[in-house]
Every structure is written in C-alpha cells, then in structure tokens.
Amino acid sequence: MATQIFMALGMNQTLGMASTGEGLQVLSPRHLRYHETWISRGNGMHFLVTGGAGYIGSHTVRALLQQGHSTTVLDDFSTGHRWATQGQAVIEVDLKDLGALRTALAGTTFDGVFHFAAKSLVAESNREPQLYYQNNVDGTAHLLTVALENGWNRCVLSSTAAVYGNPITDTLGEAHPKNPISVYGQTKLAMEHLLERTCADHPFSAVCLRYFNAAGAASDASLGEAHDPETHLIPTALKAAAGTGKPLTIFGDDYPTADGTCIRDYIHVEDLANAHLHAMNYLADHQGFIACNLGNGVGFSVKAVLAACEQAVGATIDYSIGARRKGDPATLVADATRAKDVLDWQPTHTTIEAIVASAWVWERTWEIHEDRRG
Numbered sequence: 001m002a003t004q005i006f007m008a009l010g011m012n013q014t015l016g017m018a019s020t021g022e023g024l025q026v027l028s029p030r031h032l033r034y035h036e037t038w039i040s041r042g043n044g045m046h047f048l049v050t051g052g053a054g055y056i057g058s059h060t061v062r063a064l065l066q067q068g069h070s071t072t073v074l075d076d077f078s079t080g081h082r083w084a085t086q087g088q089a090v091i092e093v094d095l096k097d098l099g100a101l102r103t104a105l106a107g108t109t110f111d112g113v114f115h116f117a118a119k120s121l122v123a124e125s126n127r128e129p130q131l132y133y134q135n136n137v138d139g140t141a142h143l144l145t146v147a148l149e150n151g152w153n154r155c156v157l158s159s160t161a162a163v164y165g166n167p168i169t170d171t172l173g174e175a176h177p178k179n180p181i182s183v184y185g186q187t188k189l190a191m192e193h194l195l196e197r198t199c200a201d202h203p204f205s206a207v208c209l210r211y212f213n214a215a216g217a218a219s220d221a222s223l224g225e226a227h228d229p230e231t232h233l234i235p236t237a238l239k240a241a242a243g244t245g246k247p248l249t250i251f252g253d254d255y256p257t258a259d260g261t262c263i264r265d266y267i268h269v270e271d272l273a274n275a276h277l278h279a280m281n282y283l284a285d286h287q288g289f290i291a292c293n294l295g296n297g298v299g300f301s302v303k304a305v306l307a308a309c310e311q312a313v314g315a316t317i318d319y320s321i322g323a324r325r326k327g328d329p330a331t332l333v334a335d336a337t338r339a340k341d342v343l344d345w346q347p348t349h350t351t352i353e354a355i356v357a358s359a360w361v362w363e364r365t366w367e368i369h370e371d372r373r374g
C-alpha cells in the first residue's frame with residue numbers, strides 16, 4: 001500500500017536514500033511536506049504494534065487511530081493492560097515462543113510494524129540478565145524471522161538512551177559512543193544491531209527511536225502510565241503525594257550536578273507516539289536503517305522534577321535521600337536534531353510543568369474507571 005500511495009503522490013521512489021544508523025541524510029523541505037502526508041491522510045492502513053498494551057505502545061495505537069488507521073496489538077500482557085488496547089484486534093503471544101508467533105502471524109500482512117514489546121527496567125535487568133536477553137533480543141530475532149517469512153518490510157523500533165551509557169558530552173547525539181552500563185541498555189543495543197543487520201541483508205527498512213525519559217499521559221487522560229511495580233520518578237512522586245504509593249526516595253544527592261541529583265530529559269508520551277508516526281512516514285520512501293534520539297533537549301534534576309510535581313499537586317511531597325541506584329548516569333540529555341531534521345518531528349509538550357500536570361490528571365482519575373482496575 002505504501003508504494004501505491006507513494007506513486008499517487010507522484011514521487012520517485014529512487015529519491016529514497018539508503019541511510020545508516022549514524023549517517024545523517026538531509027531532505028529538502030519540499031520532500032518533507034510530501035513525507036508528512038503519507039500517514040496523516042488517514043488512508044486506513046493497518047499496523048502491527050507489539051507491546052501495544054503498554055505505556056508508549058498504547059499511546060502510539062491511539063495516535064494511529066486518530067489518523068484513521070487500525071492496528072493489531074501483539075502483547076503477552078506480562079506488563080501491559082487489556083484496557084489499553086482500545087478495542088483493537090489483539091494477538092496474545094509471547095515473543096520468546098517462535099512457534100506460537102509463527103502460527104499466530106502466518107500469512108498476515110501489515111503496512112508496518114511498531115516494535116515496543118520488551119522488558120524495560122534498568123534495575124530488574126541487572127538482576128535478571130537472562131530474562132532480558134531472552135525477552136528483548138531473542139524476542140526481536142523471532143519477530144524479524146516472522147517478518148521476513150511473511151514479507152513485511154518496515155519497522156519502527158522502540159529503543160532507549162540507555163544504549164549510550166555514561167555521557168562524554170553535555171548532550172547526546174546519535175554518534176555518541178555506545179557503552180551501555182545496564183543489561184537493559186545492552187539488550188536494546190543488541191536489538192538495534194540485529195535490526196540494522198536485517199536491513200542490510202534484506203529488503204527491509206527501519207527507524208530506531210532512542211527515547212530519553214518518557215513521561216506524562218494522554219491529554220484527555222484516557223491513557224497513561226500504569227506500571228506494577230512503579231519505579232519511575234514522576235509517577236512515584238505523584239503516587240506518594242496521592243497516598244497511593246510508597247514514600248519517595250531520591251536515589252543519591254551526591255552526583256556532580258548543581259543540586260547533586262541526576263539530570264534527565266523528560267519527553268511527553270504523546271510526543272513520543274507522534275514521533276513513531278513520523279518515523280513510519282519516513283519509511284514510506286526511504287530504505288535502510290537510521291537511529292534517532294527523542295527528547296526535549298533540556299535536562300531537569302530529580303529535585304527540579306519534584307518541585308514541578310509539588311506545583312501540580314499543590315502541596316509539598318515528602319522524600320528521603322537514599323543511596324545511588326546502580327546503572328544511573330548523572331546526566332542524560334538528548335540532542336534530538338536528527339529527529340527534527342530527518343523525521344520532521346517537533347515535541348509540543350516542552351515544559352516539565354505541562355508534562356507533570358498531565359501525569360497528575362491521570363494519577364487522580366485512572367483508577368476510578370471500573371475497566372482499568374485489577
């Protein structure tokens with residue numbers, strides 16, 4: 001279908017340029033305008049979304065539905081939620097089980113695959129490396145095996161800033177050395193390498209999106225972050241404020257930063273979801289593999305985030321200072337220039353106050369819905 005739409009737009013597919021993970025391809029503004037229209041026209045395309053019942057996956061499903069597309073959600077529901085699938089077709093299968101995956105997907109066609117399904121907790125990954133390699137790396141190998149068997153040819157991969165490890169520059173561009181300091185980061189880097197190799201060896205193209213710190217909730221509070229256990233800073237602080245979670249501990253205040261706490265680049269989940277649509281757009285007329293960072297390009301310390309949470313809540317939030325958490329770099333801030341230039345993407349929720357405010361609305365409302373409990 002992509003090719004048909006492409007031809008209908010009168011574009012020359014040979015304009016699509018082979019790209020590498022580190023190479024930057026500059027497109028003309030005219031090209032980007034055409035580029036923008038492929039997915040935003042609501043051509044009723046159908047996408048596979050692995051991990052579509054999870055946090056960022058479900059927001060991407062929502063963004064696709066808003067553009068007039070439909071999805072099949074593939075999830076093992078180990079951490080995802082049925083209420084997050086938004087009435088879409090569901091395939092419940094574990095990516096570790098190649099046989100079951102083959103059976104479930106034999107003969108299927110999709111306009112593209114969004115691959116979110118993965119274990120994603122730094123501390124857990126360091127405790128359970130086998131689980132992370134099996135789930136993330138083997139799972140991706142199985143998905144790509146089935147993709148090639150069924151003739152699918154494009155994928156947008158959920159990756160992470162954790163592939164970089166400790167920064168050696170103030171902001172991280174895609175060419176920054178990759179020395180992950182957690183098993184989670186190692187497995188995501190292995191997934192990227194596998195995908196890049198698949199693109200080199202087969203008629204297959206991919207964009208890999210390296211998220212910085214995903215945060216916030218859907219603007220209408222229909223979706224949001226619902227992890228169990230919750231480990232991320234913003235929901236942990238908000239749950240502490242609401243009395244629905246554990247007390248907040250700040251993991252270390254002796255980092256080499258202005259207030260001693262870690263600095264992160266928080267990016268709203270709707271901006272992340274939107275970036276996936278732009279990435280799939282890009283694949284309509286580009287072959288090869290490219291990696292792009294997704295962040296706002298501004299860092300906030302844990303204490304600054306806590307202040308934003310207190311502002312949203314309208315009350316102080318108690319906390320204690322604990323030991324550093326293993327695998328936490330002091331600072332992680334994105335240089336997302338490539339995503340803006342190549343994917344024609346722009347974040348729209350650019351203040352930490354707006355990001356936290358959306359998370360607070362979600363925290364206060366999501367459990368009152370019957371179908372979201374349990």
Ligand code: UFG
Binds near residue numbers: 162248328
């Ligand atoms: N933090 C606390 N207390 C908490 C939770 C977090 O002080 O209860 C701190 C962390 O130490 C860190 C910051 O808040 O400095 C943000 O922590 P999160 O757990 O919210 O997010 P991470 O930075 O650990 O993780 C994110 C993504 C991962 C990715 C990682 C890259 O969720 O997928 O960035 O480092 F791997």
